[in-house]
Structure formats: C-alpha cells, structure tokens
Amino acid sequence: MTLEDALGPLNEVERVHAPQHLFVAGDLSLLRRKPKVAIVGSRRATQDGVRRAARLARILVEHGAVVVSGLARGIDTAVHRATMDAGGRTIGVIGTSLDQVYPRENEALQREIAAKHALLSQFPPDHPTRPANFPMRNRTMALLCDASVIVEAAGTSGSLSQGWEALRLGRTLFLMASIVERTDLSWPKTMIEYGAEVLRDPVDLLEALPLGEDLPVVSF
Amino acid sequence: MAKTFPSFPSDLRFGSYFAYPGARMAEQATDPASARKCRNLILAVKQDAVSPAHAPLTLIQVWIRQLAAVVSDTVLASLLDRSATLIPMPRSSPLLRRSVWPALRLADAMVEHGLGGEVLPCLERLNAVPKAALSRPGERPTALDHYESLAITLVPGMPQKAILVDDVVTRGAMFGGAFAKLTEVLGSTEIIGAFAFARTVQTFDRAVDPCVGRIACSWSGDHSSRTP
Numbered sequence: 011m012t013l014e015d016a017l018g019p020l021n022e023v024e025r026v027h028a029p030q031h032l033f034v035a036g037d038l039s040l041l042r043r044k045p046k047v048a049i050v051g052s053r054r055a056t057q058d059g060v061r062r063a064a065r066l067a068r069i070l071v072e073h074g075a076v077v078v079s080g081l082a083r084g085i086d087t088a089v090h091r092a093t094m095d096a097g098g099r100t101i102g103v104i105g106t107s108l109d110q111v112y113p114r115e116n117e118a119l120q121r122e123i124a125a126k127h128a129l130l131s132q133f134p135p136d137h138p139t140r141p142a143n144f145p146m147r148n149r150t151m152a153l154l155c156d157a158s159v160i161v162e163a164a165g166t167s168g169s170l171s172q173g174w175e176a177l178r179l180g181r182t183l184f185l186m187a188s189i190v191e192r193t194d195l196s197w198p199k200t201m202i203e204y205g206a207e208v209l210r211d212p213v214d215l216l217e218a219l220p221l222g223e224d225l226p227v228v229s230f
Numbered sequence: 231m232a233k234t235f236p237s238f239p240s241d242l243r244f245g246s247y248f249a250y251p252g253a254r255m256a257e258q259a260t261d262p263a264s265a266r267k268c269r270n271l272i273l274a275v276k277q278d279a280v281s282p283a284h285a286p287l288t289l290i291q292v293w294i295r296q297l298a299a300v301v302s303d304t305v306l307a308s309l310l311d312r313s314a315t316l317i318p319m320p321r322s323s324p325l326l327r328r329s330v331w332p333a334l335r336l337a338d339a340m341v342e343h344g345l346g347g348e349v350l351p352c353l354e355r356l357n358a359v360p361k362a363a364l365s366r367p368g369e370r371p372t373a374l375d376h377y378e379s380l381a382i383t384l385v386p387g388m389p390q391k392a393i394l395v396d397d398v399v400t401r402g403a404m405f406g407g408a409f410a411k412l413t414e415v416l417g418s419t420e421i422i423g424a425f426a427f428a429r430t431v432q433t434f435d436r437a438v439d440p441c442v443g444r445i446a447c448s449w450s451g452d453h454s455s456r457t458p
Binding site: 217 | 256266270273277281286321322332358364
C-alpha cells in the first residue's frame with residue numbers, strides 16, 4: 011500500500027521524506043488510530059533508560075495511545091514489551107524488509123507484533139539491509155506518529171533522524187530530561203533550539219496529543 | 231543616548247475563528263465529543279494537515295474558504311480588510327529547511343479567498359521561545375521574550391497597513407512582541423489588528439466561534455492579556 015492509503019493524504023512537507031510504499035503485517039487499523047506516540051532510543055540503553063521508556067509506554071497505554079517503536083535492541087525492545095505487557099497496542103517500524111529480522115534476538119517479538127499488532131516496513135521483500143535503512147525508518151516513524159519521545163541516544167543514533175524529522179514536520183518532539191542534563195551530549199541543546207521540548211512530566215506529553223479521533227473533521 | 235524601549239500594544243484588536251480547548255478541559259466540556267473533535271482539528275491545522283475529504287486542499291484552505299463565504303455575516307468583517315498586508319507569525323523556534331509554517335499557509339489562504347491583500351513573511355525567529363500551549367502559566371514566554379527573539383527582513387515598499395496572522399492565540403504575547411518589533415522597524419506601517427485561526431478558551435461552547443476582542447500588553451512586555 012502507499013503511505014497515503016495508510017495515513018490519508020499528505021501535505022507537501024510530509025511528502026519530502028515519505029516512502030512510496032509501505033509493507034504491513036498485522037492490524038492495519040492501528041495505522042489510522044490516534045494518538046500514536048513513538049518512543050525511541052539507544053540500542054545500548056542504560057537500566058534507567060529502559061525503566062523510563064517502559065514506564066512512559068505504560069502511561070501511554072493507560073491513556074489509549076498506540077505506542078510505536080523500531081524493534082531495535084535496548085529502548086525499542088523495552089517499549090514494545092512494556093506496551094504489550096500493559097495490554098496496549100503497538101506498531102513496530104523496522105529497518106529491514108518484513109521477511110528479515112534484525113536483531114536476530116528479536117525474532118519472537120517481531121513475530122508476535124506482526125501477528126497481534128502491526129509490523130511495518132518501507133522496504134520490499136529481499137531488500138538488502140543497509141545502515142542507511144535505519145534512519146530512513148526513523149523518519150517514517152516520525153511521520154506516522156503524532157509525537158515522538160527520545161529516551162536515550164548517542165550522537166550517531168537513528169533516533170536523531172527521527173527527532174529532526176518530527177521537528178521539520180511540526181510534530182511534537184520530547185527529549186527525556188535525563189538526556190538534556192548530560193553535559194557530554196550537544197545534540198539535545200541544538201534540538202531544543204529548534205523546538206524540541208523537555209519531558210519533565212508525562213502529563214505534558216498527554217496534553218500535546220489528539221484525543222482519540224481517527225481523522226480531523228471538516229464539519230461541525 | 232537613551233535607549234528606546236519597545237512599544238508593546240496596550241489595545242490591539244484581534245479576531246479569531248475557532249475555539250481551542252485544552253485536553254483536560256475538552257474532557258470536562260458539556261459536549262466532550264465536539265470539544266475533542268475541535269481540539270484535534272486545531273492540532274491538525276497546526277501541522278498544516280491535508281483535509282481527508284478535500285485532498286489536496288489542507289484543512290486551513292478548506293476552513294478559510296468557508297470563512298470567506300460567510301465573513302460578512304460575522305464580527306470578523308470589522309477586522310479583516312482585503313487591502314491589508316498579512317504578516318504571518320514565525321513558529322516558536324527557527325524554521326528548519328522545508329518545514330511546516332502554518333501561519334504562512336493561513337495567510338496565503340486568506341489572500342486567496344479575499345481576506346487580505348498580500349502576504350509579507352518578513353518576521354523571522356532567531357531563538358526558540360517555549361511553546362505557550364505546552365508551558366505552565368508562569369513559564370509562558372512574554373511579549374518581551376518574543377520581541378527579543380524576532381528579526382525583520384526589510385523589503386522595498388513596506389505596507390501601509392498590516393494584520394498579524396497566526397494559527398493559535400493564547401494570551402497574545404506573540405502578537406504583542408511582533409507588534410513592538412514591527413512598530414520599531416516599520417514606523418510608517420499601521421498594524422490594524424491580529425487574526426488567529428483559533429483562540430484558547432477556558433470553557434468550550436462551540437468549535438466555530440468567530441470573535442473580535444482586544445490584546446493588551448504591559449508597558450514592559452512582561453504581561454499580556456486577551457479579551458475574550
């Protein structure tokens with residue numbers, strides 16, 4: 011399907027990095043559900059980061075959000091698991107084609123998401139898995155979601171591609187306070203200068219989200 | 231030489247088209263379904279979303295077309311002036327390349343439908359200010375904060391009269407800061423008012439709710455208020 015089949019029509023800014031096609035396994039209706047929030051972060055996550063990401067996922071589930079992440083090691087894995095454990099719905103947006111798994115250790119998780127939730131890729135079957143796929147996948151995730159939250163990320167993480175794309179699209183981007191406070195990272199301050207918000211209280215994120223409507227209405 | 235202090239408006243006319251309820255207030259409204267729909271619409275407008283029923287037209291284009299069709303029957307007719315130049319307000323942070331600028335799209339749509347004469351995107355954000363909608367009351371940026379974060383690109387033939395345009399007005403601090411900056415640099419341009427697609431509301435009665443009122447800033451730019 012095209013992205014417009016999945017999400018509805020796109021504006022000219024959204025089309026800049028939008029993939030031409032999406033390959034989806036599982037519950038297609040999740041793509042049109044609102045709100046959708048991405049929680050992403052480092053593959054080499056700290057225990058604190060994993061705990062924070064999982065807690066935020068549970069809060070979003072309590073408030074009816076679909077929780078989106080990238081099925082990578084670390085933060086992404088914690089987010090999907092916490093969402094499913096809390097009885098919520100999740101979308102995995104992967105940087106390989108649907109018939110491949112990366113990392114291999116997430117094979118069972120990927121299969122479960124494809125069967126009971128939604129698994130999505132912009133890459134056709136047998137598409138070679140290259141490092142460049144992953145930041146592309148992150149930009150697609152930014153487009154899919156009403157808001158993105160970066161929990162932890164190094165200066166080369168694909169999460170940064172997602173952050174910049176969310177800002178470009180005018181979507182809400184939150185950075186966990188714990189990364190903003192780190193003096194060894196310069197990118198959080200730069201992103202804040204371009205409109206990222208610091209997540210000090212999950213209520214701030216909830217306040218920024220649409221309230222469970224499928225599509226914006228055009229009559230009252 | 232004495233430093234000139236910016237002239238914040240003590241009485242700036244403003245108009246708005248929609249009401250914009252906060253998330254918690256929408257749930258507590260007498261008609262929460264309408265309040266939720268309205269809130270979601272304004273959030274989509276802030277992203278310049280395409281109208282699902284009218285693609286490729288955006289929601290802004292659809293709703294401004296509807297406003298233009300009925301404007302003479304609304305209080306907004308006393309504010310909007312088809313000979314005025316529309317100046318879109320910058321976003322709360324500097325613009326990234328090829329990014330969304332809803333106030334510009336709003337101004338373009340207004341001109342297209344005869345609610346303004348031309349668009350002059352002459353204001354630029356140099357430094358980010360906190361988003362009013364996501365700030366706690368005591369932490370919202372003031373008119374002075376906005377004034378200090380803005381710059382103007384001068385072009386030949388600056389307008390005689392102008393209306394400031396934005397997607398959402400909260401207390402009017404953004405309009406106040408822009409008014410002061412424009413007045414300082416474009417002494418001969420008369421800013422006759424400000425228009426926002428939506429205004430934040432304390433109680434939600436209806437979504438489409440054209441209104442005209444006033445924005446007042448303190449002389450120092452520290453405080454702004456909007457009526458209604």
